[in-house]
Amino acid sequence: KAGVTQTPRYLIKTRGQQVTLSCSPISGHRSVSWYQQTPGQGLQFLFEYFSETQRNKGNFPGRFSGRQFSNSRSEMNVSTLELGDSALYLCASSLIGGGGAEAFFGQGTRLTVV
């Protein structure tokens, strides 16, 4: 069974640009969540999508957005990039996204903003 696939693995962008990251969940999983990992803040929740609808959103500015397609694949977009957006972006998928449900993480996309 294929795991969660995130593309690209590494990305370098310039301040002010925008970026789109992609996540393909495990087949059959309908919930996709995104997290940002930085050395100072640890893993922080960005948002969760379920059946193409954003169900929950963390405390991030509106520059961070996402969407989910009918095949459950998800993209997140960051506009007007800032140096502080440099981080590892992780996507997690689960069957329905409930409580103690095991979330499977991808390997992440390492974004560097210069």
Place this chain on the structure above:
Amino acid sequence: DQQVKQNSPSLSVQEGRISILNCDYTNSMFDYFLWYKKYPAEGPTFLISISSIKDKNEDGRFTVFLNKSAKHLSLHIVPSQPGDSAVYFCAASGNSGAGSYQLTFGKGTKLSVIP
């Protein structure tokens, strides 16, 4: 305000001995607690979880204990093996509405198991 805290950034343990990783939380609305393990350049891997209505859950060498009155949980690994060397994240989840359960993570504890 950090709702999930792992106060020990690192821990070294001899192979074969017990590893105890600790986690404290502040939000009494959390109803599930999970432990994830992370190797460099990989995403976190789920290890074990516990519902807030239980005080212990065991899976092979891994046992998680929950003390709700103290808002404290711990992960015990017995016996510890060199392959257990990784960063361990404690996470908590609660219903954020509309059936969504976001994970709130601690900052992790780096476990080193010495052969």
